[in-house]
Amino acid sequence: MDARSLKIAAAKVALDQVENGMRLGIGSGSTAEEFVQLLGEKVAEGFEVQGVPTSERTARLCLELGVPLFSLDELPQLDLTIDGADEVDPKLNLIKGGGGAHLREKIVAAASDRMIVIADESKLVDELGAFPLPIEVMPFGMTSTLIHIEALASGLGLAGDIVQRQRQRDERSEAYVTDGGHFILDASFGRIPDAEALANGLAAIPGVVEHGLFLNMATAAIIASPAGVRMLNA
Numbered sequence: 001m002d003a004r005s006l007k008i009a010a011a012k013v014a015l016d017q018v019e020n021g022m023r024l025g026i027g028s029g030s031t032a033e034e035f036v037q038l039l040g041e042k043v044a045e046g047f048e049v050q051g052v053p054t055s056e057r058t059a060r061l062c063l064e065l066g067v068p069l070f071s072l073d074e075l076p077q078l079d080l081t082i083d084g085a086d087e088v089d090p091k092l093n094l095i096k097g098g099g100g101a102h103l104r105e106k107i108v109a110a111a112s113d114r115m116i117v118i119a120d121e122s123k124l125v126d127e128l129g130a131f132p133l134p135i136e137v138m139p140f141g142m143t144s145t146l147i148h149i150e151a152l153a154s155g156l157g158l159a160g161d162i163v164q165r166q167r168q169r170d171e172r173s174e175a176y177v178t179d180g181g182h183f184i185l186d187a188s189f190g191r192i193p194d195a196e197a198l199a200n201g202l203a204a205i206p207g208v209v210e211h212g213l214f215l216n217m218a219t220a221a222i223i224a225s226p227a228g229v230r231m232l233n234a
């Protein structure tokens with residue numbers, strides 16, 4: 001089974017969790033987009049859902065597929081969010097933001113009664129941190145914010161490069177800018193033994209807008225492997 005087939009398999013099981021009429025947070029990334037494709041097919045058959053997208057890219061895909069969209073201000077309380085993840089630990093704590101969408105994803109997940117993560121088994125880890133942790137920061141004073149983050153990391157015994165995310169445009173490299181107009185620092189810590197201390201420390205730094213640690217937010221994870229799809233509950 002190739003990687004895309006696994007994402008589709010997880011997305012199919014997630015679709016079964018969506019009930020007619022639900023207010024639904026719709027995640028971002030390649031796995032979430034497989035879910036949106038399937039949701040679009042169901043909506044075309046008459047299934048009703050009220051969607052709140054977690055990124056401009058997801059919003060565009062939903063609009064192409066006819067999935068009805070609302071802003072989070074129009075629907076401030078959601079029944080369920082379906083989203084992907086970059087890492088999932090045994091307690092269903094996550095690293096997200098590989099695609100730079102974690103700020104809106106976290107706001108939408110926090111507004112939802114339930115958050116179900118969809119992923120292939122390569123995302124399962126014993127301990128978070130092998131995937132570089134995305135930290136969304138204000139462009140203003142970013143170097144100063146970086147110094148605070150480095151001091152925090154050092155105090156927690158975390159080592160590793162923290163680099164500003166770039167993107168390629170017209171064969172040139174330029175700063176990656178999020179939907180919110182912020183920059184991203186990717187922190188390659190390797191392992192994060194105390195994710196809660198790191199999350200609290202990052203949240204206390206002025207200039208940090210949001211980090212990609214999603215702790216105690218996912219209520220379930222649908223994990224696809226060549227052997228089948230299984231649901232893990234928090």
Ligand SMILES: O=C[C@H](O)[C@H](O)[C@H](O)COP(=O)(O)O
Nearest residue numbers: 029030031097098099100101
């Ligand atoms: O910012 C992006 C999101 O957090 C994604 O859900 C995450 O990066 C996983 O994406 P993918 O399903 O493409 O691996």
